[in-house]
Amino acid sequence: KAGVTQTPRYLIKTRGQQVTLSCSPISGHRSVSWYQQTPGQGLQFLFEYFSETQRNKGNFPGRFSGRQFSNSRSEMNVSTLELGDSALYLCASSLAFGSQETQYFGPGTRLLVL
Amino acid sequence: GNSVTQMEGPVTLSEEAFLTINCTYTATGYPSLFWYVQYPGEGLQLLLKATKADDKGSNKGFEATYRKETTSFHLEKGSVQVSDSAVYFCALSDPDPIVRDMRFGAGTRLTVKP
Numbered sequence: 001k002a003g004v005t006q007t008p009r010y011l012i013k014t015r016g017q018q019v020t021l022s023c024s025p026i027s028g029h030r031s032v033s034w035y036q037q038t039p040g041q042g043l044q045f046l047f048e049y050f051s052e053t054q055r056n057k058g059n060f061p062g063r064f065s066g067r068q069f070s071n072s073r074s075e076m077n078v079s080t081l082e083l084g085d086s087a088l089y090l091c092a093s094s095l096a097f098g099s100q101e102t103q104y105f106g107p108g109t110r111l112l113v114l
Numbered sequence: 115g116n117s118v119t120q121m122e123g124p125v126t127l128s129e130e131a132f133l134t135i136n137c138t139y140t141a142t143g144y145p146s147l148f149w150y151v152q153y154p155g156e157g158l159q160l161l162l163k164a165t166k167a168d169d170k171g172s173n174k175g176f177e178a179t180y181r182k183e184t185t186s187f188h189l190e191k192g193s194v195q196v197s198d199s200a201v202y203f204c205a206l207s208d209p210d211p212i213v214r215d216m217r218f219g220a221g222t223r224l225t226v227k228p
Binding site: 048090092097098102 | 155157158160163165205211215
């Protein structure tokens with residue numbers, strides 16, 4: 001079974017731009033979560049989607065948003081990019097939403113904001 | 115709130131040495147506990163997990179036991195290999211089953227020398 005895939009793997013943007021990242025979950029998994037990983041803050045939870053609905057949300061500003069499609073694929077959008085948004089963005093999928101479901105991570109999208 | 119504290123690295127060991135990476139947690143209720151591993155340039159891979167007190171998770175020679183009395187989930191391996199060089203993350207999931215908000219430790223970088 002194919003793992004979680006994320007595209008693109010690398011991205012360079014400038015301040016003020018917006019960016020959209022894509023995640024395809026493991027086949028049959030209906031929940032997708034997004035995380036931001038930075039050297040300073042470590043791994044932080046952004047949000048979780050299940051059945052096209054946001055189920056959980058971390059403590060990030062409204063510039064960070066996401067959506068999920070009927071095939072469970074998810075996109076994450078960051079508007080008005082700031083230098084501090086440079087990070088590795090990880091997507092994880094699980095069969096269902098919530099803390100009892102084990103998450104499987106993709107390789108990440110590395111975003112550099114100049 | 116929920117949190118995870120793991121020993122700071124980096125940790126450098128010789129091949130076949132014994133490995134312990136300490137992890138303690140703070141949470142109300144009974145969270146599930148995880149160890150993830152991240153190899154250079156990759157996302158996180160689930161190494162092992164435990165969902166209730168006294169459970170022992172194991173995989174690829176790594177073990178960790180969920181200790182409720184000491185709120186710990188230390189990772190151990192009897193004989194490390196060069197291929198074990200990676201960053202290891204301890205994590206917990208919220209005891210509330212419908213809440214995602216997985217919390218990660220800061221990560222411990224392990225380097226194993228031949």
